Every structure is written in structure tokens, then in C-alpha cells.
Amino acid sequence: PIPGTVYHFLYLINYRPASNAVAELFNVYHESPQVLLISKGECIYDESHLGIQSAELEEQINRIEA
Numbered sequence: 001p002i003p004g005t006v007y008h009f010l011y012l013i014n015y016r017p018a019s020n021a022v023a024e025l026f027n028v029y030h031e032s033p034q035v036l037l038i039s040k041g042e043c044i045y046d047e048s049h050l051g052i053q054s055a056e057l058e059e060q061i062n063r064i065e066a
Helices: 016-025 054-065
Strands: 034-039 042-048
Touching: 034 054, 042 054
Parallel strands: none
Antiparallel strands: 034 042
């Protein structure tokens, strides 16, 4: 975990309508697994499957905090 970062997990099997709403709200194509980085109400980074890399996500988060 990265200090100061809030994480949410969406279990889409039981909550598919919520998953669809998130995809529409942030204008992203839904994939699973997927990570979205939301800052100030906007999706500034999204990645899925083997493209998800913790170092890349941490770098993106650090850009927000800089």
C-alpha cells in the first residue's frame, strides 16, 4: 500500500451494474482484472491484465502527489 492512497475493490461478479456505471462514468472500457487511478474525479490512468505493474502504478500516484 502507498500511504495516503485510498483503495477500493469492485467484485464485479456480484456487482456488474456498478462495474458498468464506473466504466461509463470514467469513460473506460471495462476489463478484468483492471486498475483505475482516479484523481479529482477523473480517471488519469487505467491498465488491465498483464499490463498492471505495481511500480508503474506507484509512479503514477507519485506524479499526483508532486
